[in-house]
Amino acid sequence: MRFLPALAGLTLALGFGAALAQEVAFPGLRTDPDAQVEVTADSLSVHQADGSAVFTGNVLIVQGPMRLKAEKVEVEYGADRSRIAKLHASGGVTLVSGKDAAEAREAVYEVAAGAVELTGDVLLTQGPNVLSGQHMTIDLKTGTGRMDGRVRTILQPGETP
Template sequence: MSPRAASRRFLPATLALALAMAAAPAWAKSGDRNQPMDLTSNTQDCSLADDGSPCVFTGNVRIVQGTLDVRAARADVRRGGGDITRIILSGSPVRLKQDLDDGGSINASAGNVDYDLQTETVVFTGDVELDQPGRGTMSGGRIVYNMATGRVQGGGEQGGQIRTRILPKGAKPGQGGG
């Protein structure tokens, strides 16, 4: 597998969210993307074809890859060309946790997460809450991260606002609420 394909294996968007919220850069656990991806659920309906056909996991979905831990009600995983091309997560809510190379961590929750590896875009929607303990928080109705450009865009739902809190260096983890 090429380094580019390996780096796009699964949800490194948490890296971008950490960068967007922190005054100093922090990197998602870089070794996670080279780890096996383990999925468990109550049911699964998968196509073994490598043509973009869905592999749908439902009920108590858990995805673990290295330190990345995702919990959702449903995961729709698409493959093409031997790689994962898109993952659509839904839940009540979807919850993600990941360690960072600098020893920190990031936690995220949203009603839906759409990770399109072909466009290198991750879209979080529905009561999005992102927290990097000791660094800051971001919340709102919709947060979009472009992995290729590093651009993060956010907005509220139905006229609501996006909220961001960036903590000063050395802040205590309990100061992350927004």
């Protein structure tokens, strides 16, 4: 019965144009927030005073099956500075895991909470299905999320998100 949510979304998209908000399942966008985080970039600036770091140029962050690419990523460490608390990505952000991929202008990843917030021209593709809006939050532990801001859904017949 996974077709019913897709049919409801399609009916909404066809009957009423773009929605204002839509709950979404992101089965591919899941990861273990306790898994190792690997960051590669063209350069790194470390700020000892406030416990932050800035990676710039072709930044790639890998955690389990999830990959985040951006032009710049600011890293905030926790109070003891031994673990990453938040990642602020900007400049052509792409988040990929499995068959799911999301693009946005900016993203904030709260590592311990396993939450990602994407803002600015958000585009999600799940196989042939496409969802767009201005703001998307994803719970990486459960693989669920919400898209807001003139949401537009394009579902291919016979496909499920």
